[in-house]
Amino acid sequence: MDADLILVGGGLANSLIALAVAARDPSRRILMVDAGAPAGGHTWSFHEPDMNEGQRRWIAPAVACAWRGQEVHFTKFSRRLRTGYASLTSQSLAGAVAACPSVTRIQARADRISAECIETDGNRTLRAPCVVDGTGRVPEAYMALGWQVFVGIELECEAPHNRAIPIIMDARVPQHGGYRFVYTLPFTDRRILIEDTRYTDGAVLDDADCAAAVGAYAAARGWSGAEVRRERGVLPVAMAFDAPAFWAAAAGGAVPVGMRAGLFHPVSGYSLPLAARVAEVVAAHPGDTEIVFAAVRRFALAEARRQSYLRFLSRLLLRAAAPEERRKIMEHFYRLPDALVERFYAGRLTLADQARILIGKPPVPIANALACLRERPLLHDARRKRGYDGPAVLAEEQAL
Ligand SMILES: Cc1cc2nc3c(=O)[nH]c(=O)nc-3n(C[C@H](O)[C@H](O)[C@H](O)COP(=O)(O)OP(=O)(O)OC[C@H]3O[C@@H](n4cnc5c(N)ncnc54)[C@H](O)[C@@H]3O)c2cc1C
Structure with a gap:
């Protein structure tokens, strides 16, 4: 061995x-x-x-x-959360x-x-x-997927950027191509990672467009300096x-x-x-x-x-809302209490949390939301595509 x-x-x-x-x-x-x-x-x-x-x-x-706290920004409100990152x-x-x-x-x-x-x-x-x-x-x-695509550029700024904590979502940017936001991590007083992120239907990442958006975001804040690192991501969103x-x-x-x-x-x-x-x-x-x-x-x-409820939220985000309307769902979500937001990211939502997320003025048309309730139709599509191994799957389902 x-x-x-x-x-x-x-x-x-x-x-x-x-x-x-x-x-x-x-x-x-x-x-x-x-x-x-x-x-x-x-x-x-x-x-x-x-x-x-x-x-x-x-x-x-x-x-x-590590940082103490984080921020989110939407067109209608900004918020500082106590949650460490x-x-x-x-x-x-x-x-x-x-x-x-x-x-x-x-x-x-x-x-x-x-x-x-x-x-x-x-x-x-x-x-x-x-x-x-x-x-x-x-x-x-085995999945039905949407995508979160992004380009991140780490800058060594010529002067302090004056950011102390991460911005998890800055959605005050134009929403073309899906839910779009900028994410920033201030590693030192001059070093900052800026990511332009989009929730899209396809796994296509337009590197040049995202990089240009990062440049514009940095320029608007007066951050100039040398690019020291770049990363790109095409992350799955599971429906x-x-x-x-x-x-x-x-x-x-x-x-x-x-x-x-x-x-x-x-x-x-x-x-x-x-x-x-x-x-x-x-x-x-x-x-x-x-x-x-x-x-x-x-x-x-x-x-x-x-995670079945979280996959339902992904379907709401990607199927119930038109690309330019997806921001409203996240905006609605980020008005909820810190502890609930923390449980969402940790994958530990309670039943009360799940109800709370859906209560209130719906950010998407009700009929669209109802059409997203069931996961099974998407699973059937996936099974059909790969040729369904009925007995083995049924045995696993019964073991659950
Ligand atoms: C740019 C980017 C940023 C992300 N940021 C975050 C984040 O902030 N937080 C978070 O939780 N998630 C993040 N993710 C999502 C996810 O956590 C990462 O994709 C993570 O790296 C997945 O871990 P993994 O070990 O499954 O796969 P990977 O980290 O991709 O590791 C797979 C490894 O397998 C190796 N490999 C592949 N095939 C072979 C082979 N045949 N033989 C030997 N080696 C092989 C590859 O070289 C690679 O090193 C990010 C993803 C990306 C792409």
């Missing part, structure tokens, strides 16, 4: 697994295999209440920046993983991934009792997810985690909070692939069920 645990992919999900496992049992030998170099120029952020205290403790070495960067995450003596990282592409081993592009076979697949590809065949079918098809293989397992927030497309929880599930099960698969599958199916 080459390790106790092989992590295929060294992105967010598997890096968090490495940290959680190393924190819980430093004697468990981990081999992380990634096709790319460790520091890829990403930023991953989370709202502080997304994590419990234990998670915050083992993630702390990977946190590059924090970011990991590729460098800080890779550094935290590299500091774990039990983790070895190698650069290789896995051409074949199975429950017992992987075959790399260098014709090596690497074996471990447990193999985890965190290669990042979203299981689109429907056939999780039972996905897990039925994955059975017998390596343990899928992260985006690969559809483990992300259906509305925001963010995966960090769920990745932290899955990391703890893996750390708590020091067994072989079959044992870890069963534990992660149990967690993921329960989570997929809990």
